[in-house]
Amino acid sequence: MNVTLRQLRAFTGVYRTRSITRAARELGITQSAASLLIQQLETQLGVKLLDRSTRSVQPTLAANEAFLAAERMLGDALGLSRRMRDLAQTRAGRVAFLASAGAASALLPLVIAKFRAAHPDIEIDMRDVAADDLVPRLVATDAEFAIGSVEGEFADMTIETLTRGRLSAIGRSTADFAARRALTWDELAQFPTIAMRRETRIRMQIDQTLGAQGKHLAPTYEVTLINTALAMTAQGLGLAILPATMLPADQFPTLVAKPLIRPAITRPVSLLQRQGRTLSPAAQAFVATARTVLAQQSPRTSTTSG
Numbered sequence: 001m002n003v004t005l006r007q008l009r010a011f012t013g014v015y016r017t018r019s020i021t022r023a024a025r026e027l028g029i030t031q032s033a034a035s036l037l038i039q040q041l042e043t044q045l046g047v048k049l050l051d052r053s054t055r056s057v058q059p060t061l062a063a064n065e066a067f068l069a070a071e072r073m074l075g076d077a078l079g080l081s082r083r084m085r086d087l088a089q090t091r092a093g094r095v096a097f098l099a100s101a102g103a104a105s106a107l108l109p110l111v112i113a114k115f116r117a118a119h120p121d122i123e124i125d126m127r128d129v130a131a132d133d134l135v136p137r138l139v140a141t142d143a144e145f146a147i148g149s150v151e152g153e154f155a156d157m158t159i160e161t162l163t164r165g166r167l168s169a170i171g172r173s174t175a176d177f178a179a180r181r182a183l184t185w186d187e188l189a190q191f192p193t194i195a196m197r198r199e200t201r202i203r204m205q206i207d208q209t210l211g212a213q214g215k216h217l218a219p220t221y222e223v224t225l226i227n228t229a230l231a232m233t234a235q236g237l238g239l240a241i242l243p244a245t246m247l248p249a250d251q252f253p254t255l256v257a258k259p260l261i262r263p264a265i266t267r268p269v270s271l272l273q274r275q276g277r278t279l280s281p282a283a284q285a286f287v288a289t290a291r292t293v294l295a296q297q298s299p300r301t302s303t304t305s306g
Helices: 005-017 020-027 031-045 061-088 101-106 108-118 131-140 175-179 201-212 226-234 281-295
Strands: 050-052 057-059 094-100 123-129 145-148 157-172 193-196 221-223 239-243 255-261 266-274
Touching: 005 020, 005 031, 005 050, 005 061, 020 031, 057 061, 094 101, 094 131, 094 281, 101 108, 101 123, 101 145, 101 226, 108 123, 108 281, 123 131, 131 145, 131 266, 145 281, 157 226, 157 281, 175 255, 193 201, 193 226, 201 239, 221 226, 226 239, 226 255, 239 255, 266 281
Parallel strands: 094 123, 094 145, 193 221, 193 239
Antiparallel strands: 050 057, 145 266, 157 239, 157 255, 157 266
16 A cells, blocks of 8 residues: 555645645645545545535545544654755754764864854764774774774775874973974983873884884883873973874963974874765764864964974
């Protein structure tokens, strides 16, 4: 039984007005088209809905029950249409995504603020996780995409670089430190330093790159969380060794980043998506905002650092 919305609209229109002519006019169709739609509906339902005469149209007992059901179906269809339109136009919906801890604390608050200003009715579900958990969690959960630093290639995943962060020495903006344009890794060794632990991806990259040049990093402190390193740096305990993009200006206004050179090391912040999966309109809008905002990211340095 293939009851159509057009048939239901014709029936409910005639039921309310008791006139095929008036209902047809309201629907913007001809009287004969309205009559045909109702005849088709009666045939498909197997019951008489309207008793017609030359002067009047009267609903049958079956029509009284059918009207209530038809109204519910039309209401559901209208609600669905409005909901899908809102989703398509990003006036409603939900975006669920994963973010590495560093990106979640330093980069994404600005993205979320920009997105929220443009799409206030879309629910945002950001799940901050360790960078190593991005891919397995993206595979196993309902998150639509992930943003963070990853290396290598992954089966059934697309990876798009959104921005790159240059490994920098981050310290308090004192006169001496603010005057520097950059630091070499050899110069860095003269200061107390705060680095990520050896098992983290960023530290592995540092150790591997320096090791290839016969250099070795011996930090004063080792931590697991980026914010811990920055908080310790803000207290003057040492220079944090982090990508400059991981320095949130609002949270740590007294800190400044100076590029580390000889060698220069960069780390990407990437967008990860499962191949063959279409992002929801809300997710597409969020990703577009992330691309725009993160493309404008640049290391925060003092005005004299170049």
